Amino acid sequence: MPHLTFPLSSDGMIVEAVFGLHGPKTAELVQAGQPVPSPIQVRALLDNGSDTTAIASSIVQKLGLEVMIPASSQTASGKVEVNLYRVSLSISGPAGGIGPVLVISDLVVSELTALLPNIDALIGMDVFRECLLILNGPAQQFILGF
Numbered sequence: 439m440p441h442l443t444f445p446l447s448s449d450g451m452i453v454e455a456v457f458g459l460h461g462p463k464t465a466e467l468v469q470a471g472q473p474v475p476s477p478i479q480v481r482a483l484l485d486n487g488s489d490t491t492a493i494a495s496s497i498v499q500k501l502g503l504e505v506m507i508p509a510s511s512q513t514a515s516g517k518v519e520v521n522l523y524r525v526s527l528s529i530s531g532p533a534g535g536i537g538p539v540l541v542i543s544d545l546v547v548s549e550l551t552a553l554l555p556n557i558d559a560l561i562g563m564d565v566f567r568e569c570l571l572i573l574n575g576p577a578q579q580f581i582l583g584f
Contacts, residue, residue, distance in 0.1 A: 440538035441583035442531040451484035460524040461543035480558035488562030
């Protein structure tokens with residue numbers, strides 16, 4: 439099983455994630471001869487308290503994402519209305535492009551309901567269900583296997 443090992447930071451389990459258009463939308467634009475927005479690299483927090491991955495509104499705007507469906511989300515502050523979008527997600531190791539890369543070409547995400555300092559996305563249980571996540575507190579690291 440390929441895996442990525444990251445240092446545990448004071449902010450938690452932080453990874454550099456890349457969000458782009460989902461695979462079918464990318465293929466549609468290429469086939470139509472239209473430009474494809476460049477994927478966006480962001481600082482993301484692995485959050486096992488989130489059922490669904492959530493991205494900042496700035497990512498939605500930069501990628502020109504279309505609302506898939508409105509929905510509601512339960513937060514610590516109560517229920518809020520959110521929009522759902524389809525994206526692609528890639529996570530590589532802390533060394534960048536060296537080694538294995540976790541790629542999910544079609545992922546449904548919600549828009550973050552609040553701005554988070556220095557965090558552009560929360561990677562939720564929807565992604566963890568495809569992976570093996572090991573937190574090694576004494577070694578101050580975590581491992582993401584896929």
